[in-house]
Amino acid sequence: MNDVLLNIKNLKTSFRIKDDYYAAVDDVSLTVRKNEVLAIVGESGSGKSAFAFSIMGLHTRAKIEGEIDYKGIDLAKTNANQMRKLRGNEMGMIFQDALSALNPLMVVGAQIDEAIFLHNPKSSKSLRKKQVINLLNQVGIPRPEKTYHQYPHELSGGMRQRIVIAMAISNQPELLIADEPTTALDVTIQSQILDLIKELKDTIHAGIILITHDLGVVAEMADRVAVMYAGQIVEIADVYTLMENPQHPYTRSLLNSIPTLNDVKEDLHVIEGVVPSLQKLPRSGCRFSARIPWIDESAHEASPELHEISPGHFVRCTCYKDFYFPEQAEEERNYVAN
Amino acid sequence: MSLIEVENLKVHFPVRGGVFQTVKDHVRAVDGVSFSIEQGQTYGLVGESGSGKTTTGRAIIGLNDITSGKVMFEGKDLASVSKKEYIDVRKDIQMIFQDPFSSLNPKKRVADIVAEPLRNYENLSATEERRRVQELMELVGLSPEAIYKYPHEFSGGQRQRIGIARAIALNPKLIIADEPVSALDVSVQAQVLNFMREIQKELNLTYLFISHDLGIIRHMCDHIGIMYKGRYVEHGTAEEIFTNPQHIYTKRLIAAIPDSNPRNREMHYENRKLVKAEYDRLENDFFDDEGLPFSLKSISATHQVALPERG
Numbered sequence: 001m002n003d004v005l006l007n008i009k010n011l012k013t014s015f016r017i018k019d020d021y022y023a024a025v026d027d028v029s030l031t032v033r034k035n036e037v038l039a040i041v042g043e044s045g046s047g048k049s050a051f052a053f054s055i056m057g058l059h060t061r062a063k064i065e066g067e068i069d070y071k072g073i074d075l076a077k078t079n080a081n082q083m084r085k086l087r088g089n090e091m092g093m094i095f096q097d098a099l100s101a102l103n104p105l106m107v108v109g110a111q112i113d114e115a116i117f118l119h120n121p122k123s124s125k126s127l128r129k130k131q132v133i134n135l136l137n138q139v140g141i142p143r144p145e146k147t148y149h150q151y152p153h154e155l156s157g158g159m160r161q162r163i164v165i166a167m168a169i170s171n172q173p174e175l176l177i178a179d180e181p182t183t184a185l186d187v188t189i190q191s192q193i194l195d196l197i198k199e200l201k202d203t204i205h206a207g208i209i210l211i212t213h214d215l216g217v218v219a220e221m222a223d224r225v226a227v228m229y230a231g232q233i234v235e236i237a238d239v240y241t242l243m244e245n246p247q248h249p250y251t252r253s254l255l256n257s258i259p260t261l262n263d264v265k266e267d268l269h270v271i272e273g274v275v276p277s278l279q280k281l282p283r284s285g286c287r288f289s290a291r292i293p294w295i296d297e298s299a300h301e302a303s304p305e306l307h308e309i310s311p312g313h314f315v316r317c318t319c320y321k322d323f324y325f326p327e328q329a330e331e332e333r334n335y336v337a338n
Numbered sequence: 339m340s341l342i343e344v345e346n347l348k349v350h351f352p353v354r355g356g357v358f359q360t361v362k363d364h365v366r367a368v369d370g371v372s373f374s375i376e377q378g379q380t381y382g383l384v385g386e387s388g389s390g391k392t393t394t395g396r397a398i399i400g401l402n403d404i405t406s407g408k409v410m411f412e413g414k415d416l417a418s419v420s421k422k423e424y425i426d427v428r429k430d431i432q433m434i435f436q437d438p439f440s441s442l443n444p445k446k447r448v449a450d451i452v453a454e455p456l457r458n459y460e461n462l463s464a465t466e467e468r469r470r471v472q473e474l475m476e477l478v479g480l481s482p483e484a485i486y487k488y489p490h491e492f493s494g495g496q497r498q499r500i501g502i503a504r505a506i507a508l509n510p511k512l513i514i515a516d517e518p519v520s521a522l523d524v525s526v527q528a529q530v531l532n533f534m535r536e537i538q539k540e541l542n543l544t545y546l547f548i549s550h551d552l553g554i555i556r557h558m559c560d561h562i563g564i565m566y567k568g569r570y571v572e573h574g575t576a577e578e579i580f581t582n583p584q585h586i587y588t589k590r591l592i593a594a595i596p597d598s599n600p601r602n603r604e605m606h607y608e609n610r611k612l613v614k615a616e617y618d619r620l621e622n623d624f625f626d627d628e629g630l631p632f633s634l635k636s637i638s639a640t641h642q643v644a645l646p647e648r649g
Contacts, residue, residue, distance in 0.1 A: 043523040043524065043525060044523055157387075186386040186387055186550060187386075187550065187551075187552065187591060187594040187595060188386065188590060188591060188594045189386075190594065190596075191593075191594035191595075191596070191610060194596075195607065195610070198607075213523065213524060214596070215524075215598060216553075216595065216596030216597065216598050217596050219596060219597060219598050219599060219600045219603070220596045220597065220600075220603055220606070222600075239600045240600055240601065243598070243599065243600050253525065254524060254525065257524055257525050257527070257528035258524055258527075258528070258553065258598075259528075259531070259553045259554055259556065259557030259558075260553060260598050261552070261553055261556055261580060261592075261595060267532050267535075268527075268528035268531060268532055268557070269528060270525070270528050270529045270532060271525035271528075271529075274493045274495070274526075275523075
């Protein structure tokens with residue numbers, strides 16, 4: 001396949017805590033194609049942001065093992081200089097908190113201008129200004145000439161996020177990483193930003209990695225979805241398969257625990273326990289087993305691997321075969337008893 | 339009779355300026371809000387950031403001064419009772435805060451945090467107090483031995499439950515929950531929401547549930563009020579608001595919620611465009627010259643909408 005943009009193999013990102021290394025991202029392999037939205041879902045502490053930062057080379061003190069093949073270049077082994085040329089140029093990133101991603105002392109136009117200038121130092125000033133105005137137009141800013149001269153604090157949250165997006169796409173990136181781009185925004189603004197990203201995808205044909213914890217956003221945006229738990233991918237599939245036929249116990253529990261508008265349930269499913277902290281991660285065995293204690297030990301693999309259960313649909317560990325929700329089992333028992 | 343009746347509540351904050359810091363203008367954070375909640379029910383207050391929903395909650399519990407209007411709680415008007423009388427009322431209204439990390443004092447042990455309301459209102463001996471705190475901890479599903487720990491030793495969901503234990507310590511009648519789960523992860527959210535429903539049944543609690551998440555509001559609430567710029571745009575039962583929204587603002591808010599079925603994606607996107615077009619077309623009709631919604635008009639016994647004034 002020629003349209004593969006990013007091919008990650010066995011990526012492991014570890015942080016040193018008191019003379020020992022702990023892997024926040026452990027054995028993650030996936031591919032991102034051109035013109036595709038790959039969503040990465042997980043709770044806080046699942047390693048999804050650590051994963052994105054590894055691709056962009058934004059970790060300063062992490063040990064990165066494995067391969068991050070971006071169009072033939074291994075990003076895990078490039079030096080800072082090469083990385084700087086790619087970052088912001090071929091690879092763009094949209095951050096969660098637009099206010100802290102922008103420089104409060106610079107007008108927003110100049111910040112976008114800077115992003116273009118750094119990668120095209122020979123471009124003329126007037127041409128860049130035109131480009132910036134075009135970009136502001138493209139991200140749906142109503143009066144670009146005025147906004148060009150405004151400071152971040154003068155803009156609303158949604159507008160700021162648009163500026164960050166304008167900056168990320170300023171050099172026509174081929175790979176765009178959006179780390180929780182709408183988490184800090186109101187629903188109406190969220191839908192506008194998501195629609196904007198969708199429309200941009202069709203014009204710039206970039207591969208997009210969308211990191212989120214919101215399954216509604218996933219359903220709206222993604223082509224494929226990877227579910228992360230405790231640093232590992234536990235399930236990966238196209239969005240329809242994942243939402244309609246989830247297999248891994250974690251995916252199923254997650255989908256069952258959100259209140260939706262369509263069916264009003266009496267009780268929401270609760271996942272027992274908490275996401276283990278980095279230092280307390282089990283080093284072997286199924287990492288989710290501690291949160292589904294009613295499933296027999298023998299259902300788990302000793303060293304869980306991703307199994308391809310149908311083309312393109314991977315599930316980690318064998319425990320999905322025996323998994324059931326305790327409240328369902330109870331209902332069935334009651335049904336039999338009556 | 340309703341447990342609490344809010345009538346034409348207004349909270350205005352002065353804007354000061356000039357050499358002598360004189361009052362130049364007012365920010366109308368809450369500008370004429372009325373609703374009532376029956377005992378044992380959950381009332382949802384929805385709106386975007388800056389719509390005044392939190393200020394409404396804070397005004398009811400006395401954290402913001404009321405500019406004008408009435409807050410009738412069991413027949414007493416909280417806006418005009420004396421400080422002394424207010425102390426008795428405060429016992430019956432408690433609050434659960436949004437951020438479980440900043441709403442618990444990091445220097446106090448859980449035992450002291452949960453016992454604080456008890457110390458204010460009840461004369462308990464040390465052993466009685468400890469027993470009561472342990473009961474409360476058990477009620478919120480935490481181990482009674484944990485009372486000598488500090489807040490940082492707990493996870494987000496557990497902290498939020500400590501906040502709930504503190505809120506229910508005095509057997510209140512009304513709990514104001516201001517975005518109680520928005521700082522929590524989805525799986526923990528479910529845990530706290532389920533738990534809030536459980537204790538509601540057990541203790542016959544009334545909730546004023548403030549949130550911007552319409553999915554959660556739908557799950558929790560019987561009646562819903564939607565706020566925009568300090569005023570109501572629509573009010574009704576959960577069913578009415580979600581299946582038959584009348585105001586263009588409500589329609590837009592509901593259309594903006596992501597659909598959890600990926601197959602409806604295109605349809606949902608088109609629908610959102612239609613609603614947006616309708617909103618742009620009718621914006622001048624539905625809002626007055628200052629961009630504020632009009633006053634509410636009843637369209638059924640329970641459903642009120644801020645429809646444009648005609649003629």
